Amino acid sequence: MKIVITGGAGFIGSNLCEYFLSKNYQVSCLDNFATGHRHNLRAFEGHKNFSLIEGDIRNLEDCHKAVEGADYVLHQAALGSVPRSLVDPITTNEVNVSGFLNMLVAARDAKIKRFVYAASSSTYGDSVGLPKVEEVIGKPLSPYAITKYVNELYAEIFSRTYGLETIGLRYFNVFGRKQDPNGAYAAVIPKFVMQLMKHESPVINGDGHYSRDFTYIDNVIQMNELAMTTQNPEAINTVYNTAYGDRTTLNDLMVSLKKYLSNFDPAIADVQTIYGANRAGDIPHSLASIDKAQRLLGYQPAFSMQEGLEQAVAWYWENLK
Template sequence: MTTEQIEKLSDKRILVTGGAGFIGSNLIETLLNNNIRVVCLDNFATGKRKNIEPFLNNGNFKLIEGDIRNLGDCQKACDNIDFVLHQAALGSVPRSIKDPITTNDVNVSGFLNMLVAARDAGVKRFVYAASSSTYGDHEALPKVEDVIGKPLSPYAITKYVNELYADIFHKTYGLDSIGLRYFNVFGRRQDPNGAYAAVIPKFVQQFISHESPMINGDGSYSRDFTYIDNVVQMNINAITTDNKKALNTVYNVAYGEHTTLLELATLLKEYLSEFDSNIKTIEIKHRENRIGDIPHSLASIDKAKQLLDYQPKYDISNGLKEAVAWYWKNL
C-alpha cells in the first residue's frame, strides 16, 4: 500500500466477507499491517480459522461469525462500515455442477443480501470478487471486459448474476461498486486439501509428498495465473481510487500472460526440486479433461491499468517461487 492509500483509509472501517479464506485473509493481513480497522464476516464453510488466528488479538480486528445467506448477519457486519471487500462465495466449477442449489444460494442470494445490507448501511463503495468464468464460451484472446460468451457452469452463471445485480444497485439505489474478475489466483494460504482444491496448491502438495500430479487432458489448456499480491493491490486500488470513471464497472485481475498446465507443473517441479532433489524424478501424469473447464484463459489488463493504476508486480515465475517457499515451510 502507498502512503496516500494508507492515509485515505486511516479513519475508515472495512468489511471483508469471507475473511478467513485464502484471498480474504491476505486482504485483512495487508490492511491490519497498515493500522486500518477491519471487520471479518465468515461462516467457516470453506475459510480456515487458522488463517485469522494471528489477527484475533489485534485491536483493529473484529470477527463476526455469520453467513451471508442470513440478511441479519449481513446487516450486523455492515454496521458503520465505509468499504466492503466482498470475497465470500462458494468457488469451484465442479462443486457447482455437483450442487448448483447451494452454489446459487451462497453466490446469488448471499450476494444480494450483502448488497441490500451495504445499501441500507450507507456503505461508500462495494468491491466484490467476480470471476473470469464469466467469459464462458467466448473463445477470443485476450479476454476484454465488455465481450463475454455464454456461461459453461452454474458457478459462472452465479458470478455473472453478481455483476448484473451490482449494476442495478448502482442505477437504482446509487450504491457504487467495482467488480474484480479474478483469473486463477494463487499464493500463500491457498488450501491444497479437499475435493475442490485449486491446481497449484494441489500440485505442490503432491510433489512434496512424492506423488505424481494429475493434469486434466494433454496439458495444453492454459490459464492466466495471478499471484495473490497482485490481487491485494487491485482490491486496495479499487477502494481508494478517486477516479469516478473507474466506478460501477468490472475489471480483469490477472498478470496478462498465460501458462499451460504442463508448463505450470514443470515450473513447480523445478522450484520444489531446490528444496528436495528427489522431486526432479517425479512423473507428471494425465487424465480426461474436466466438464465445464474453459480451454484457454488470458486477460487483457489494459482497463485496470488505465482506470485503476493497476501495476502487477508478480509474473508466474516470481509468484510461484514465493508460493513454493511458503508451502515448503507451512505444509
C-alpha cells in the same frame, strides 16, 4: 476507516485482512467457516483493529450486523469451484446469488461508500477470443459461472438504482500463501505442490495444453486496494480483469513447480505426471487484458507468475511440509 471483508477466513480474504490491518484500517471479518479456516485468522486474533463476526451471508441479519458502521465492503465470500457447482448447483446459487444480494442490500442500507466484490474469469464462458476483454463475454459453461455473472448484473442494478458505488474484480486463477491444498475442490497449484512434496504423481486434466492466466495473491491485493480507494469517477460502477496478463500451460506450470520444489528436495524432479480426462465446464484457455485496469486504476502488477510461484512454493514448503 472500517472495512468489512466477507469470507475473511478464506485464502484471498485472510490475505486482505492481513494487508489492511498492516495499513492501520479497522477490519471486520464475516465468515461462516464453510470453506475458510480459523488458522488463517490466528495471526491477528486479538489485534486491536480486528473483529470477527461468525455469520452467514445467506442470513440478511448477519449481513446487516457485519456492515454496521463500516465505510467499505470487500466481498470475497462465495462457494467457489466449477466442479462443485456441477455437483451442487442449488447451494452454489444460494450462497453466490442470494448471499450476494443480501450483502448488496445491507451495504445499501448502511450507506457504504463502495462495494468491491470478487467476480470471476469464468464469466467469459465460451467466448474464444484472447485476450479476454471486459466488455466481450460468452455464454457461461457452469452453474458457478452463471452465479458470478448474476453478481455483476445485480451490482450494476444497485449502482444505477440506489447509487451504491460498486466495482467487480474478475479474478483469474489466483494463487499464493494460505491457499488450501486439501479437499475435493482444491485449486490446481496448491494441490500439485502437495502431491509433489509427497512424491505422488499429479494428475493433469487433459493433455496439459490448456492454459491459464495464473495471478499471484499480491497482485489481487493491489487491485482490491486500487478499487477501494480510487477517486477516478470513470473507474467506478464497472468490472475489471484482475490478472497478470500472460498465460501458462498446465505442462509449463508443472515444469516450474518441479524446478522450484527441487531446490528443497531434488527427488521431486523425477516425479512422473499422469494425464486424465478433461473436466466438464473447463475453459480451454484463459488470458486477460489488463489494459482497462491499467488505464482507469493505475494497476501495474508487482509479481509475474514465475516470481509469485517461487514465493508460493517456498511458503508451502515452510508451512506445510
